[in-house]
Amino acid sequence: MSDPPRRNLFGWITDTKAPAAAILIRLIVGTVFLSEGIQKFLFPAEIGAGRFAKIGLPSPEVLAPFVGVVEISCGALVLLGLATRLAAAPLIGVMLVAIATTKVPILVNRGFWAMAHESRTDWSMLLGALFLLLVGAGPLSLDARLARREASQRPR
Template identity: 40%
Template sequence: MQLNMNLSKWICYSVGYVFITSGILKLLVSDFKALFISLGLPFPTSTLLLVALIEIGCGMLIAGRMYVNFAVPPLILIMFGALYLTKIPVLLNKGFFSFAFEARLDIVMLILLLLIWQHIRGKKVI
């Protein structure tokens, strides 16, 4: 089997996969509700549902390479929110190396989203 797809397709499939699975788990695993409550967010249950649905919907759009220009910005915002709310406290309380380990997926996903955004803003078709 030969993999002749270009890199941008693989990036879209991987980013979509991560967000789809993350969103589904937020809906199915009750630990996420407790996490959102502990973050002190207003309306944590509604916020959790909204974040999960955005992750699933936008992840599907990116994986399907449809309306990517509308799907990327909300996910970038979610990644910045996740870093700010859950990873910056690790940096402040446990130090850089704990932060670097805990934030590794968030940072990689943010970089990949920015690459996708740059690619579509350059008017190239993904």
């Protein structure tokens, strides 16, 4: 009896258990993050460094562009379905910080229903990115194509 094949890091990154419909999750998560990242540069006072300063984040003039680059690059990777699991991880971090810094104060000051209303996009993006981290990009992705190529090149 032979041992099961070992999964390497590349295998974990490109592996997917998601159905083809996962492309819909990739489209919404990737599009929202890509758009928000771009807007941090287009409207820095409202969405970028100015917003980060307003909510009390440290070094907003450095942090906002950094987050913008993360959102643009990871959003684009999610849209392509390339390194989707890796791209989802920083997006989850971005959403956790966003919820902690902007939605928890609403919960404390205005109550649950105000927070629930204001956090609907953040919550959706967090869960969408978590879904992609757990199950991968799906068969309609560059990750799946790379995984198929690697599997066909393995010695038998």
